[in-house]
Amino acid sequence: MGVLGFTTTSIVNQLFVFNGIGHDLVNLFQVSSIFVISISYVFDESTEEALVHDSVLDYVIYSTIVMLFMLASDRLLGTSVLDSMTANAVLLLLIRQFVVSKQNALISHRLHTVNTDLEVAVTTKAHELELREQQYRSLFAYHAEPIFLFDLHGEVLSVNEAGSSVLGHDTETLIGSNILDIIEQKDRTAYATVLHDLTNGRPRTIDVDVVTEDGSKRVWQLMNIPMIIDGEVEGIYAIVKDITQMIVQQEQIYYQANHDSLTGLHNRYALQEQIERLIFDGRPFSLMFSDLDGFKEINDQFGHHMGDELLQHIGKRLRGALLPNEYAGRLGGDEFIVVAEHGDDEILVERLRRFVYRPPYFMGGTLVEIHASIGIVRYPEHGSTLKHLLSNADLAMYKAKEKGRNETIMFAPELRTHKEERKLLMEGLDTALEKGEISLYLQPQVDASMKAIIGAEALMRWQRDGVFIPPSQFIPIAEETGHIHDLGRWMIHETFQLMYAFEQGDIDLPKLSVNLSVRQLFDEHLIEYLTSLFERFPIEPARLNFELTETVAAHQSDRVLTRILELKALGIKLSIDDFGTGYSSLAYLVRYPIDELKIPREFTMQLEENREYQTVTATIVAMARQLGMALVAEGVETEYQENFLRKIGCDSMQGYRYAKPMPLDEFVIYYMKQTM
Template sequence: MSSHSLRQSVPALLVGTFALGLLLIVFSPYGLRETSLFIYFMTITLIATAISGYAVYRHQGMRRYIHLLISAGNLCFIAYLVVHRYYTTVPGDMMMFIQNFFYLIMALIVITQSIEIRTLKLRTFDVFALLSFLLIGALHIFFYSARGEQYVASLNGFEEQMVLVSLYMALGFLYLNRIVTSGQTFRVMLLIGILGFTTASIMNQLNGFAGVGHDLVHLLQVSSIFLISVSFLFDEAAEDVLAHDSVFDYVIYSSVVMLFMLASDRLLGTSVLDSMIANAVLLLLIRQFVVAKQNALISQRLHTVNTDLEVAVTTKAHELEIREQQYRSLFAYHAEPIFLFDLHGEVLSVNEAGSSVLGHDAEMLIGSNILDIIEQKDRAAYATVLHDLTTGRPETLEVDVMTDDGTKRVWQLMNIPMIIDGEVEGIYAIVKDVTQMIAQQEQILYQANHDSLTGLHNRYALQEQIERLIEDGRPFTLMFSDLDGFKEINDQFGHHMGDQLLQHIGKRLRSALLPNEYAGRLGGDEFIVVAEHGDDEILIERLRRLVYRPPYFMAGTLVEIHASIGIVRYPEHGSTLKHLLSNADLAMYKAKEKGRDETVLFAPELREDKEERKLLMEGLDTALEKGEISLYLQPQVDASTKAIIGAEALMRWKRDGKFIPPSEFIPIAEETGHIQDLGRWMIHETFQLMYAFEQGEIDLPKLSVNLSVRQLFDEHLIEYLTTLFDRFPIEPSRLNFELTETVAAHHSERVLNRILELKALGIKLSIDDFGTGYSSLAYLVRYPIDELKIPREFTMQLEENREYQTVTATIVAMARQLGMALVAEGVETEYQETFLRRIGCDSMQGYRYAKPMPLDEFVIFYMKQRQ
């Protein structure tokens, strides 16, 4: 059975024990009653002794000693029962006396020790002593006067003191149970058990019970013994019910008290006066011990408090010293400058970071005023902060300061009031140098509003500025420009060269604009210029002259660039930014359709052109799949003999029964990237046609085809041509690729390498539209060019413009000197033919001889010419 379950069963056990004894007393036969009661009393007492012995085993220190006394008392009662049963020579009263002696010693230990939990006031003790003294004195007088010598003869010298100690113990327990909640059950059970045993013993001694009365006394004694023995189950040891553990002190004290009780009764006699004196001395002895224990306890506590106080003071002083060192370390070695000012800004202290950032010694700074290093524009604001800090609220302010070397810095001063006894006595200023942070913020703001490549306004900044003008209702002109041939420059030289060109254009734009004009880059090669005036013609002329027409010299190469510009005016051409940009885009594309370096002012009819352009862009997606693209050939003839010496392969697009001019769909194809697929288709058709001619014994000396910039710099071009030569084994020298002068004129290793690769395949090369692009002509010597083509623009001007005659004659002479063949395009009149033949150009192409024609018509035309 566990301690908890046994504790719950204690009341039932006690009641059952007493009830069983009563049943044995009342119902046992007279001849067996003595024996059965002896066995019953021995059994209960042995069980109680076993329980108290177990408590001795379970506890330590004072608790073990208390339960050892209980076990000793229990053994005394067992001895008493044996002596009384078998009439040995040992007097039974002696066993009872020893048992009472043990129980009362244990009672004195418990009561005096429990008082230490809450120190018993002497006034309370004196009241207990007085009441006990008067009660015992009255009882003594009553028995002495009532029974006289019979009373004296019945006393054995111990009973009166036993009653006195028992009463004192009862009153002490009542007081303790009122002020101390822990251990109440334990103390009450001890109190009831000891009082019960003591009372039963005294009454038996005084009255000399016999028979059933004597058995009932024994039953009360046994029940009391059992109650005392099981009390340990309710001892709350974890809560320190017994506060002190000096076993020796309590044993000596209790033994002296009990021995004094015996001696006083024997020495002083049993008279009333003697008994009162003995009782008084006993109470004084107990009181003196309590006082001594309290004084010792107070002294010990005082010593402990003094020791703890000394340790606390020492610890506190050490903590204060550590905190002071921490503060000094925080102040002195903080990475940020820290100043201590008075309320007028005079420096009282400064750390090393503060002196070094200003370039002064700390001694020099102390006594100076912080306002002296703050820029004049911020001094008034900071003086206001110093004044406002008297309210005790921290404030932060950014100020410009000047260091000793003349460097301007931006400081963020976190000003913290130094409060002593509720008054602001000074100001701590923690400095954070935010110069770099502000510069970074400005850089971030700049990057957020400017194009990283050109330094011009970006799309978002332009939108904000234009929308601000629209919101204010101020009229302005918006010019949308797109570079002509920029994609070819990227393809030919690489994107790094294109980026350099955009950077140079950005610089020229910034230098060419007036204060009421600003420019920005939308993306790619698209630029916008906004002018808050209506002189757009003057602005366009200025931009052409300063930005777009002058050549750019980059990486050792002269690059000519032009721009197509669309113009819109607010509010005439739109009321919103989206509407204006859309109309400017339409005007710009119309300018591109007109040719290079053109400017177009928006007109409403351009929207119809936009729809047509959109249809063309959508149609190009499926033109090859639907078979709408076809190959046309235009003969090239010898002007003298009219013999066909070659042909140029041309691309034609017939959509919904209507031919779309190349001048309309080729620029769109180049812009959208469809030119790559169309160009490959043209090359494939040319190879297939030449192979068919050779197999059909049609001896066409040369077939020319245009090679776009994208095709020229296609990394798979040579591999593709090699595949076609394997598939269609034609004579390479009969194939002629025409390159635009813009591509050929750029002196780049990339162009030279690709031309050499084409020449290595045996393909001949021509420069198409020679003289229309900007060139130093050095490429004619550097590159292995086979043929120059005089452009149609020159041929058409020969009859009316003598300057064109001179230029054309120069081109022919130069080609002859360099050993190059010549072909004149766009020959339509006899005069043009005669002039060209006279200056040495015999190969011609144009409507005077034949227009571009489908393949079957060309074959018939060629065969007739050969007959």
């Protein structure tokens, strides 16, 4: 028996050749993983014996035996033994087995390839997952912003170092706690709603106030990202951005955009917005437009820093005096607005005066009384738009200012005519001096006991188109527009020239007084200007008297003292006009070298009917005598007033009882008659 190897092509040929050969033949076919052993034999018919040289098959009586050995990866999977087969049957079997074997080999190869690729893919995927997990852990752990992982109820499952650090807790303490516990009560419901809404799988961002371990309050912007596993939200990542500083800056920007930087009240923009909102809603309200009386004098005397300080005090008092549904703001300068939705206008005005304007302000060592002129309008009676309301309130306020200090005027339609008149006055002041419309009048001052003229006050008069315009109308406008500077210089020049003419003539006038405005007093060129006038008109300085308002004199500042001493150095006399009407501090009377006090007309007019004014006036006279100051009572019109003043020690008087202000030619005639 022999063992031969066959190729695929030779298998068929060999089967036919070997069939029927009278000797043992063993053919071994190795086809892929199938080994085929074919054993063919012939036997002696006479002896009916067959000799098989194979230890496995003894005494085989079949003509053909085929054994199939099934191998896979060099491992024996099993065997198959087929006998009594003809050559054709064996051929068909082998072909079939060969095809199956090739198919199995191909499948095995493919499975091996797929298995190898799968192993590579699994290994690669595992590596990628490990890398991503490491990246996530690094991103989570070392992210600069706090990151929390919690369940849908807010229980903290994990937190990074930044999160535990910002809250002042260690990680172990935070895990298991609830994120809602650190959120301010007012924001908890909103955030709980966010947690519930995250079940739809969409991120949500919300701003909340939180409290840290040390009790400090912060504003967090929480970007909430759902953690989705198998289509279900299993948890929430919250990335924290601390926006506290940004919120503070936004609030500062909003505050600055809507509030006056000096007083802290609403500014013009915020007031207009509030008023327009009330108009849009159709809600009735009152609007009060106030302007401080004498504020320009304070500003000019002590500088803007003192004026600003006063405005700050007023703003603080205004805020404290407001009730619900009332708003206060500063339009600019010394103009304020109060808007009230409900209540009585008179009660509101009285409240404002009582708490804001009437109490004195302590400034620079002096108690200063501040008054305000107030104009009132009502919506919708006095205007349907913001522009009309403000315009009408402004008209009413200026009417109150012209009426006198500390007045309140309710708007009325006839005030529109007054507005046109005011506009004409402002335009007329531009050319009044050039056209010669401004003239100097004189009102005598007399010694009542001797009936002798002891001086005169120079007063300004404006005659336009044959009509006299009262000083109470054009002087406030001149101060507002700045014309007062030129008008004041003109008055001083005329006073010097007139006094020089008197001295050169036959009129021996002991004293000529003229008002010195705040702007003039603090004019840096005033002393230089006066010196030049003394050189041009060499009059006796002691005959010249400058009347200062009490507003100027009452403020004890080095600037005021310096200017007063400069005037005194020129030999000029100084008096305080309308003493006692505005300020409660008397310290300036000791500090400043004042020569004379003038009792105001408001006091003199009350002497017959008001015993309190009698007491106050008598006190002023006694004090002036003690300080060695001269006295002049203004506004004397009746015999009773004259007798009372003489009785308390004031003999120098000025008023209609003796003479009205008169032009120069009439004054000369009057003087001549009195001195004959």
